[in-house]
Amino acid sequence: MNATEKDSGEVILEVEEKAEAAKAAARTLATVGTAVKNAALHAMADALHQHRAEIRDANAHDLSLAHDKGVAPHMLDRLALSEARIEAMREGLTQIAALADPVGNVLSGWRRPNGLQISKVRVPLGVIGIIYESRPNVTVDAASLCLKAGNAVILRGGSEAIHSNTALARIIAAAAVEAGVPEGAISLIENTDRAAARHLMTLNNMIDCLIPRGGASLIETVVRTATVPVIETGTGNCHIYVDAGADFKKAKEIVVNAKCSRPSVCNAAETLLIHDSMVEEWGGEFIAELFADLAERGVELRVCERLYPLVSLFPALSGRVKPVTDDDYYQEFNDLILAVRVVDSLETAIAHIARYGTRHSEAIITEDYGAAQRFVDEVDAAAVYVNASTRFTDGYEFGFGAEIGISNQKLHARGPMGLEELTTIKYIVRGNGQIR
Amino acid sequence: MNATEKDSGEVILEVEEKAEAAKAAARTLATVGTAVKNAALHAMADALHQHRAEIRDANAHDLSLAHDKGVAPHMLDRLALSEARIEAMREGLTQIAALADPVGNVLSGWRRPNGLQISKVRVPLGVIGIIYESRPNVTVDAASLCLKAGNAVILRGGSEAIHSNTALARIIAAAAVEAGVPEGAISLIENTDRAAARHLMTLNNMIDCLIPRGGASLIETVVRTATVPVIETGTGNCHIYVDAGADFKKAKEIVVNAKCSRPSVCNAAETLLIHDSMVEEWGGEFIAELFADLAERGVELRVCERLYPLVSLFPALSGRVKPVTDDDYYQEFNDLILAVRVVDSLETAIAHIARYGTRHSEAIITEDYGAAQRFVDEVDAAAVYVNASTRFTDGYEFGFGAEIGISNQKLHARGPMGLEELTTIKYIVRGNGQIR
CATH class of the missing domain: 3.40.605.10 (Aldehyde Dehydrogenase; Chain A, domain 1)
Known part of the structure; x- marks a missing residue:
């Protein structure tokens, strides 16, 4: 021996x-x-x-x-x-x-x-x-x-x-x-x-x-x-989808909270999806205010080609914004980095989540009843949110009084x-x- | 290529x-x-x-x-x-x-x-x-x-x-x-x-x-x-334990049913445990009648050293009985073979099941309230029975109307x-x- x-x-x-x-x-x-x-x-x-x-x-x-x-x-x-x-x-x-x-x-x-x-x-x-x-x-x-x-x-x-x-x-x-x-x-x-x-x-x-x-x-x-x-x-590649007609204030507060309150954890948001109409209707206002808020908190933004020409000109974002890659959408950054994509519809948002997500926690920000219903029905994840931060996926926040972990699989516990x-x-x- | x-x-x-x-x-x-x-x-x-x-x-x-x-x-x-x-x-x-x-x-x-x-x-x-x-x-x-x-x-x-x-x-x-x-x-x-x-x-x-x-x-x-x-x-090494003071008729019918009604399936009994007092009190009667019934149905008996000298003399069991080995107790025979062991107490029966069983289906035959309670509390198995055949572990028999299988693990489904x-x-x- x-x-x-x-x-x-x-x-x-x-x-x-x-x-x-x-x-x-x-x-x-x-x-x-x-x-x-x-x-x-x-x-x-x-x-x-x-x-x-x-x-x-x-x-x-x-x-x-x-x-x-x-x-x-x-x-x-x-x-x-x-x-x-x-x-x-x-x-x-x-x-x-x-x-x-x-x-x-x-x-x-x-x-x-x-x-x-x-x-x-x-x-x-x-x-x-x-x-x-x-x-x-x-x-x-x-x-x-x-x-x-x-x-x-x-x-x-x-x-x-x-x-x-x-x-x-x-x-x-x-x-x-x-x-x-x-x-x-x-x-x-x-x-x-x-x-x-x-x-x-x-x-x-x-x-x-x-x-x-x-x-x-x-x-x-x-x-x-x-x-x-x-x-x-564990693994949480979580999304916040800001739907057409979302409440401006709720959307901003939830995105900032989901990304910045504790970026290293699995229920933090990694990608922000924004309905095209929010860019159209609110023009610079929503985007500028939200992105400036995020930048102030040290968040690096990786944005899609629809947004890049627009936001790369904002002085407040100087050095804090770059073009997103397909690989970024797959990342759980666990850091002050946020991928941002403009989508043309609720369907595209749901399809994006199905493709890149890890089925952990997904949120829609909307005032539209039908969109909320469709999102909770069609998105496959352990926790699906309407108008709340993904950061609530937690044994204490759910009221269980304890937590041994967050199951990311479907068998036994989710x-x-x-x-x-x-x-x-x-x-x-x-x-x-x-x-x- | x-x-x-x-x-x-x-x-x-x-x-x-x-x-x-x-x-x-x-x-x-x-x-x-x-x-x-x-x-x-x-x-x-x-x-x-x-x-x-x-x-x-x-x-x-x-x-x-x-x-x-x-x-x-x-x-x-x-x-x-x-x-x-x-x-x-x-x-x-x-x-x-x-x-x-x-x-x-x-x-x-x-x-x-x-x-x-x-x-x-x-x-x-x-x-x-x-x-x-x-x-x-x-x-x-x-x-x-x-x-x-x-x-x-x-x-x-x-x-x-x-x-x-x-x-x-x-x-x-x-x-x-x-x-x-x-x-x-x-x-x-x-x-x-x-x-x-x-x-x-x-x-x-x-x-x-x-x-x-x-x-x-x-x-x-x-x-x-x-x-x-x-x-x-799948794997079911199931036991029937005939406790002290078991009802003679129930015990016999349940053992025969659990072993013989469909020996190839996972909820069939593989080992019979009998409290010593049943051998003492009923002497030849219970053992002789039960074993003769089993032998008639083609069951081969593998019996412990306490029983072997007794039952090897029964003419009806000629060629159908042999000494049991420790390895037999681990077997899911899936066949007309039954291991039989006399135990000195309920505790020994429970310990035997914990050691050799596969935690599928386990039954006690008893008229003693305390023994029944202790058996259901202490035996770790998907289904624990009092005075019923282990053969009931089945989606249809449980009333589920269907069955994809019988889980033998503890996560998700049991x-x-x-x-x-x-x-x-x-x-x-x-x-x-x-x-x-």
């Missing part, structure tokens, strides 16, 4: 041991009452506060290694656990404890002609694998949501946060066990080798579902590698995922001797 | 063209009304009847090729399309037309403090790929269910049924188009090369979901190969899948200028 084989054996051993333990824990956890789960969440919150010095030490270790490697400042910021961020995690645990437990809810029930009584009951998924990047707070957020919904969780964070994640996972897992949660219900893969993540993604008999949280390339890797079912999250999306169902069938 | 590259290019071309067409069709189909879909289903039914000679000719071609290849008689039977089977497909189409359309149902709706009105609405999945084996009736059954739920479907059947499948798919697709369904909504991959199926399984941007229908090895291949989300169907399981949701959010 050479060194690599030995390492690979150790990697596999750690992953399988933790997965086995998680599977066993999940069996018990499925029948643990809400009171025990809530007590564990409060105990985890207390433990974070008690052990905050230890957490900050571990985090300082990660930050120092990252700094030595020359990691960019905005990445260091993601990695950092300030007192305030530890407090926020603690607060999050308390909030999740306060949410209603979805497990055990009867979704429907009926009696068959042969007397069988069938109930469709919400139960935990079982074992959930979370694969994420550099933000160590995901360790606590994801573990607490999984726990509240009765699931065991196996965490696999980014290598740059390994000391922070290990400290956090050990602290919360110990507190949870102390409060009555079975051993193994919360665990973190400590080996940062990629082989560990790969192995985790193919343990179909032990893991019920994988949720990747991070950038497009992480998600792509998980989708391509995993044989365990994946809930794909859009913001709260506690219910971390459960499945089982059918309970009560009879008195029925045979078929 | 050599011959293989050319073939492979052609394979890819066919799959991508059909997937593109399906994706375009799905966009239209999502907004097509129930009346058009039902008219199409009736037209498809009529077309099957009208073209039955053509279907039987194509099927005769497949049967003759299969016969020449020395295909086993039971496989030839699966492949054969008699007049009665064509009539059954026709009847199935009419029944699906009569079912309620799930598309457009509002599952829930609420208003947020900021005035946003959110509705969660049932919409079609989009494009569904069905990968199946030798039964050509799947072509019609799957296409009709997908269509009724507003989805485009791409079919990929077994090579031995290619002429039958091609004839069926062309006939029903033409009838559907004639009735107003968009072109491309129903298509069959005609190239029988495996590369075609492999390519289909990785078209994540065009196909929303894959449903494999067939034996364990087909399903395993799809799960391992696909990057498109899969709904895993247990029998009817029309609702072929849909997803979208959130429609109506505002009046809200920004975040």
Whole structure:
């Protein structure tokens, strides 16, 4: 056995041991009452506060290694656990404890002609694998949501946060066990080798579902590698379509909000579609005012050939506007960049969204009832908006009280995922001797 | 370009063209009304009847090729399309037309403090790929269910049924188009090369979901190969647990029914667990009567060491009983074979099911309220039964009026899948200028 084989054996051993333990824990956890789960969440919150010095030490270790490697400042910021961020995690645990437990809810029930009584009951998924990047707070957020919904969780964070994640996972897992949660219900893969993540993604008999949280390339890797079912999250190439007859003020406020309030997130707008009549009727006014507003906020505009000759002359946009390419329409910029296209009709807008969009969040700004109806009927996306910002696609904004991510696929969960999306169902069938 | 590259290019071309067409069709189909879909289903039914000679000719071609290849008689039977089977497909189409359309149902709706009105609405999945084996009736059954739920479907059947499948798919697709369904909504991959199926399984941007229908090895291949989300169907290693104090008659009838009524299907029982007290109290009586009944129906018994010395002496079981192995407990025999184990408690029965089961359908036979409650709470399976046969896990028996398969996974759909399981949701959010 050479060194690599030995390492690979150790990697596999750690992953399988933790997965086995998680599977066993999940069996018990499925029948643990809400009171025990809530007590564990409060105990985890207390433990974070008690052990905050230890957490900050571990985090300082990660930050120092990252700094030595020359990691960019905005990445260091993601990695950092300030007192305030530890407090926020603690607060999050308390909030999740306060949410209603979805497990055990009867979704429907009926009696068959042969007397069988069938109930469709919400139960935990079982074992959930979370694969994420550099933000160590995901360790606590994801573990607490999984726990509240009765699931065991196996965490696999980014290598740059390994000391922070290990400290956090050990602290919360110990507190949870102390409060009555079975051993193994919360665990973190400590080996940062990629082989560990790969192995985790193919343990179909032990893991019920994988949720990747991070950038497009992480998600792509998980989708391509995993044989365990994946809930794909993330990519959002969202559009705002300003229809003929849109309200000037609403349109402007929504476009600015959807682009500028937090450009790095998946529900930010990437392309603005404007009905030709808005350019015609309002002439310079709407375009000039909106674009000047965006430019003032640092937005770079990539505009279609219909608009370019017009807006490239605006002094306020100097250096902030350039011609759009077809490739731009496919981009999730995640930045202060906005593609802009003038369309001749609602149909063209809908077709543009169908072609370039990622089916995440799409909005129409209109005062026309028929156009609003047609847009919500025909646009295929997790969330379709009329006269509101795409930025509302979020578990908290939807009122779910929590969010594990935003599903970008159609199976199982679509859009913001709260506690219910971390459960499945089982059918309970009560009879008195029925045979078929 | 050599011959293989050319073939492979052609394979890819066919799959991508059909997937593109399906994706375009799905966009239209999502907004097509129930009346058009039902008219199409009736037209498809009529077309099957009208073209039955053509279907039987194509099927005769497949049967003759299969016969020449020395295909086993039971496989030839699966492949054969008699007049009665064509009539059954026709009847199935009419029944699906009569079912309620799930598309457009509002599952829930609420208003947020900021005035946003959110509705969660049932919409079609989009494009569904069905990968199946030798039964050509799947072509019609799957296409009709997908269509009724507003989805485009791409079919990929077994090579031995290619002429039958091609004839069926062309006939029903033409009838559907004639009735107003968009072109491309129903298509069959005609190239029988495996590369075609492999390519289909990785078209994540065009196909929303894959449903494999067939034996364990087909399903395993799809799960391992696909990057498109899969709904895993099928494998059922189901148990009947006869608890202490079970009703003698119910227990016997249910065990015989669950094992013998159709041993080849996934909801048939594979292992019988018997509480020790049933052996003690009823002594020879229960065991002798049950086993003699099973033996009479041709069942081979593989029994644990507690029972073997007892039952190997029964003359009625001569040649029909042998010692069970640990491996037997993992088997889905799909045949007239039953593993039998005596357990010392309900806990041991539940632990056995957790270890060896496939989480499909599990039954307890008991008159004890506490045991029944504990079994339904603690056993993790798509369907958990009290005093009824596992054979009821079926879309028709559950009252869904149809079935595309039985999901054996926890994401999206679990247990029998009817029309609702072929849909997803979208959130429609109506505002009046809200920004975040």
